Amino acid sequence: MVNRIRTLMRAARQELSDFAFKNLVNVGAVAGVCLLLAATGTPLRLVGMAAALASLATIVWRRRRAVIRPTGGNLLGYFVSVRTLLLLAVGAGYALRRPGEPGWVWTATATAMVVTLSEPMLKTMLGTTRQVVDGLPGVPAVPRPRFHPGWLTTASFATITLGGVLAVAAAPAWLYLAAVLVTAVLAGLAVESAVRANVVGRKAERGVRPALERLQPAFAVYYAAKTGARYQLGMWLPYLERLDRPFIVITREPETVPTIRELTSAPILIPKPTAVSVSLDAMVVPSMKAAFYVQGSPANQTFQRYRQLTHVWLNHGDSDKQANFHPRHATYDKLFVSGQLGIERYANHGIDVPADRFAIVGRPQVENIETLDHPLPARAPRTVLYAPTWKGGRPSTNYSSLPLGEQIVRAVLERGSSVIFRPHPVSYSDAEDARRIRTIQQLLEDDRAASVTAGNVRNHVWGQQAEKEWDVAACFNASDALITDVSSIASDYLASGKPFAMVAVLGGGETFREEFPLARVAYVIEKDLSTLPSVLDQLHGDDTLASARLAYRTYCLGEQVGPHAADQFLRIAGAIVDGRQSSPSGQSGIGPAATI
Template sequence: MLNIKGWSAAVGANQSKIIDLLVGNAVALGAVVGAVLLLVADPIVLRMLGGLLAVAGVIGTGWLLRREVARHGELLTMHTGPRLVLLVAIAGGYLARRPDQAVWVWTATGIAMAAVLAEPTIKALLAKTQQIAVNLPGVQPVPAPPYAPNRLVAGSLATITAGSALAIVGLPGWCYLGVATLELAAALILIGYAGRATKMTRQALTALPKALKRHQPAFVVYYGGLHGARYQLGMWLPYLERLGRPFVVITREAATVPTITALTTAPVIVPRTTSELGDLSTLVVPSMKAAFYVQGSRANLHFQKFRKLTHIWLNHGDSDKQANFSPRHATYDKVLVCGQQGVERYAAHGVEIPPDRLLKVGRPQVERIEVRDEPLPADAPRTVLYAPTWRGGRPTTDYSSLGLGERIVAALLDRGVTVIFRPHPLSYADPADAGLIRRIQQLLAGDQRSTGRHHVWGEQAERDWEIADCLNNADGLITDVSSVASDNLASGKPFAMVAMRASGEDFRAEFPMARVAYLIEKDLSTLDSALSDLLGTDPLAEQRHAYRRHCLGDQLGPHAADEFLRVAGELVTGVSRPAAKGKPKQDEKISEIPLERVLFPTEPDVAELVSQETDRLAEQQRRTG
């Protein structure tokens, strides 16, 4: 007999979905049986059993919907069958208590069912609405819904719960009718919004091309991700704005628009993937010279096909993670790295990028990090920043020490250290990791109450302060394989790294940054000695200061952004991008892009480029042959 894990392997679904399927089927079956017993059974015992099954169905449906909310899923049309059956079951239970209220009860039931049955229509209408452009003169933004559509499903569950309670108490049926009418009114409001928003979406799509040409953007920042825009774009937009040229941000996910508009006043545009109006080809206007990328989504390839633009890879941090030496980076026209370490990192991992495409520009984000190379007095109190990274997108990129964080922080507290705790923002997307974060925060809160030490965590460490503020207020750092380690180099302060993927010299060989860090093994066997070096004599100080220039380039402090601004300024004007052999830019050979190194060689846009180049070469051979 297969268990949950066995079923998961057999059908190719994760265990969570298998659990949802089994519980959903049980809820549906229980709701049907409960409804039948409440409607047709005579003995009171059977009716009571039907009522219990209906209540269990309400609880089960709520549990399933809550799990979907935790996954950030869309609730519209989910579990509509069980909800409809439960409404019938409530009617049966209500009439068993108040047979004189049949008209009120069945009217209320019909109205509540109509609201549930309207969900597919609402979902279809909402699919035709989309934010097209914000902050772009000449294009009216599409307003947000009056409330989150998921709340309509929550309202349906509230109606079912309220109906159950009213039936048990035996209140008049018009009370139930009032609750059901509110649910239907909410559905009608959403239908009305969807109709207006659909019209505004079409109008925005029509106005978009002319508005873009009038705006004359010199470059575009392309964002293909769904999560992480706040820190990934947030670290680069201030410097791109300092170029003093008009630009736009194109994001593939409309859900990211509120986050991005909070970061910049530049126009934010969402391409329309289901219509020729507003697709990517209509968003590339003649004034655009370059496109910057800060996140490694495979969707970037959709925009890289526009070869008249210079495509520039920025990344959103500098570290020894795989994301910093992906073979896909070789498909960009220019790859901007901090220093020589970035160049060597690609070579060490077999990623071949011509030297003229690799540009060393320093790390602009360290301009606010204060440099302090002098050691603290031995008896001075210490503050340490603990900044673990997230789990990564797959097991091979999981460098996170968050699971050890409580023990690491406890060891710091035992030494009388003040702690700044700043977890990676994407760690909150995993419920287990979010729980670990809360436990560390509770540990710090408890220590603060008992000792009076002013630890920093939560809103202050993660939103009020930027990473530069955290580093400036700390005397040392504990982190993982992370860009925080690179940024800390600018400060000159000591740091430790947690070796989660290897051990000892193997870890240092794989991750060069660890050669100037105090190593904490994942079994914590070296935690005590690493903390003694970090908080004490700091024997790696000289090596760390020498490595700083190798990693971050020549400029620190207020001038850290100068080289980036110079190089990026040239790229967005097109000055540093002459056409190959005097030919127009669009005639460059696609073979100059090492497509064989792309991780997703079957991507349609890349395949199209290869096909075009093959056809061109065949035609050239035919003419000369």
């Protein structure tokens, strides 16, 4: 209780600080309006009403997106002091307009003020209550709030506005009280949810370790990123489930739980953010032998400190991007790579990893890709898959050709070919890239409509079908050629045996091929698109790199493609999760490099 009081006092001090400093300009503007009105002889009650409306308009404007859509931001607890003063102003104005109803007026005002002043406490309660588990037998899930708490603040703004309007109209004060009681009911529901979540959360924390000891998971999948779970975890969870051992997924971000739950039925655990180490200690049980990582967050190191586990780096793709040869990978006990190329990337970039830490496991994700190792008829129309990657986290890793995408797609259409368009899912989070995606999608829609009119239908595929209904393998199988960037899409397309092109967004010419070895068996589209016509000639014609590409496939993807592509991974990963640290005999993953 003492700690709770101290927390509330800190919140109050912070609120006063915000009011005194962050809103200084707003307060000055409101004061100026009031002085101007007073100087012109405006009645005092109208001056006060103008001040209240000006203050309300100011704070709503500053947080307009959060007010209108409170689920998109943490609005709860903002402008408590300002809203309290506004409620007093509304109450005083109402009392002047309805002097015979002070009981209704001040009951409504006091109730509204109590609800507003309770927000910091509610915010603290919600902030200390986090989801602990999802789907772990014997441990209850922390109940979610009945509604997003931000709606409580929106209701407060609505109450102030409605109260001001009712006061000006001299409406019966019981109407104002009724509106306030609606907000009070919402506040009561929110507090009840927070209390219930606290009780269940504490019970869940105590029950995690006993439940895990009963489950006896063989390994954990650790995920520390806020975004990307759908494609990063989604790439590996089906194969980890095929190990047929119980396992858990640990995610550092509660927001990722709904997405992960769509991908697996395995229990999902979330360490407490204020006590991560203590939470993780409870999650590592004696039956657990290994941990797998698909994303390179520095926060992975928090879990890597459990040295009784074998920590396996999977990554979420195989390409020549920097993410595939980061120095941090040397801290893992095992690095799973698709082929010999994956090993040599590290040495070629000056990263020293002992040879016995590598394991060549092939590329399980290519098992559903149909192989076509014979050429298509020359000059015939093709179905070309355009799959640009995302722009990366910084300029030095921006390999995306999406800014050139419209020109590339138009050039393919001019060849009479059909297009499958599958952009990287993360590209939608960037407003400019999302606009470019919509432009290309509209281009394909217009072209398909024109082809129907001309009687020569081109069945382009984009949007929901290309990105949701079809997986990557389905897009590959429906295409005759690929245009992409420096991306694992290019590596995986090798399994098909079909021709592909890479856009040299960073660098160009021989420098590009030196830095990104996969480009040696790809047709390279320079950033200025000067080589685009000749590349399209190859994709639609002779395909002079066919034999080199087939030789490179084993070097990049390992010995197996097609239906048995996952066998090597399942053997090696199965040995590790069973507690046998080294790979099976003859499967150490170290072999001679292919010559390309």
